[in-house]
Amino acid sequence: MAAQQRRRPGRGARGGKGSAGGNSDMRNKGLLLTAFAGGFIAFVIFIIDSMQHGETTLALEFENITAASWPVPCALPAATRGGNPLCQTSSCARMVWDGLVPMEDVDQLRSTADTIMNKYGGADGGTAQTQHDEYWHTHIDKVTYGSFDYTCLLYLSTYRQNFTGGRFVFEDKSYRGGDMHRVVEPKAGRVSCFTSGAENPHHVEQVASGTRYALTIAFTCDPDMAIPQPRATEATTSSAVPSNL
Template sequence: MKTREGNVIKRKTDKNNKGKKDSENEKLLKSEDEAKDKNTFKYGPMPRFPSQRIWSRGILILGIFVYLWYFSKSSKETVLAKQTDLYHRRGQVVHCSTEYLEDVKQYPGCVPQQCGRYVSDKIVTTHEAEILLQLAQRVMALGGSKGGATIMDLHSGALSFDDKFVNVYAQKKNKILTPTDLAVYKLVRTKIQNAIADTFGIDVASLHLTHPTFFSRLSNLKPVTPHDEYWHIHIDKHTYESFHYTSLLYLNDYGIDFKGGRFVFLNDASSPTKNVTVEPRKGRVSMFTSGSENPHFVEPVTEGLRFAITVSFTCDPSKAIQDPVHKV
């Protein structure tokens, strides 16, 4: 039975209990706060420095830039030779195509140990390249293609003229080659021949200069004949049957004398990011095996004139050509 007194006592006890609970709760919260504080400062207070927020955002943005730069770089082609750099010898080994190896196997001493592509700035001096550049400019002024590619072959005398070829040696009144031109030309092609033999580990006597070996002047003029379309992907061994080793000597500078006109090797035609480029530089020699292991093209020239010489070698003695002789 509940008495009034009993009710009062109960209320008091409830109040006491509530008070106790409240103070217990308070204690609990206090000790949690303390624990929180203790946790926060377990190893000492976090270091703080002025403008912390600005710094952390700056670092985040920098990180994003580094990430974007890395990925943009890895999705670009490989530059084998930059115009601004000098290389003793730089290159890549590639698997010889079977047709190529079968072909050179017929000629002992001419089989490469490994197929590949190489550049060197130490074979031909810039002075020698300059003499050949002046020769090309002088002789090409006697003709010139209406389209983007003027070709001059000093062995046969063929020179592009409008949309055909003429024989410069037939123009008796013109002094075409000086003894110095001839000596430099012969010296340069001999040095390149030795460099190819050394680079590919073959016998220099098994290599012969072959046709066509020619000077080229490339521009941004619209093509008039198929000869002017120099930017098509091709394999030298397919275009010129006698070729086993191709070399190119650049006579002027990419980015200075002309824009565009880089030389490009393709590793995978469906993936341009696997391309390997060579930026022409005065006196730079590029050497490669001429089979399907080395498909390539020249980028269109967008400004200026690009001068180069294609110097070709064969293992087949019946396809050998002689150096040009003195013509006056």
């Protein structure tokens, strides 16, 4: 109540006829100032953010890499990681290897994937049920999937040639600032492996154009999570895609 009484004379005093125009001027100036302040804050955040994470590329699309590996400190000491003691490796790492899988196998897998996706719908054919279904969110495979101890990815298509966007990004946080994004550019036949723990948080950039194919292959040390070793049979060794697909 007291506040209202103070404001009323203020309006009158500022000025008879011109008072409504004066108020809207003030409002416009206020809005302008707010927009300017908002823009300035966004600009400062952008600058700080880009200063805080640099980017470096571990594997460019045009490189031919043989078993390159980059050690990373394990997020947890081996003894506290749980799971099977046989899997308590004392070191954690990332690895990229081109040419490990013969290109004819890569082509075969891609054409099988194509056939399946044409029939059942690809990434556009379904709605994400959870955030885990959206590849562009930062995640830790051990947390997302539970069973993963080692993650391997076999790429079946190539960055820039077959799609844009879609680079794989390790997100290395530094408590002293200077976070670093370490990028692997997918390339048909490239295998990228890493330990699945919190030492390797990552995301995939959203695909901007084209089609990106990646096969995620998980290794577990938990016998309860493991699937039996596949046995070669007529059906699995045949190079033909089954006719009923």
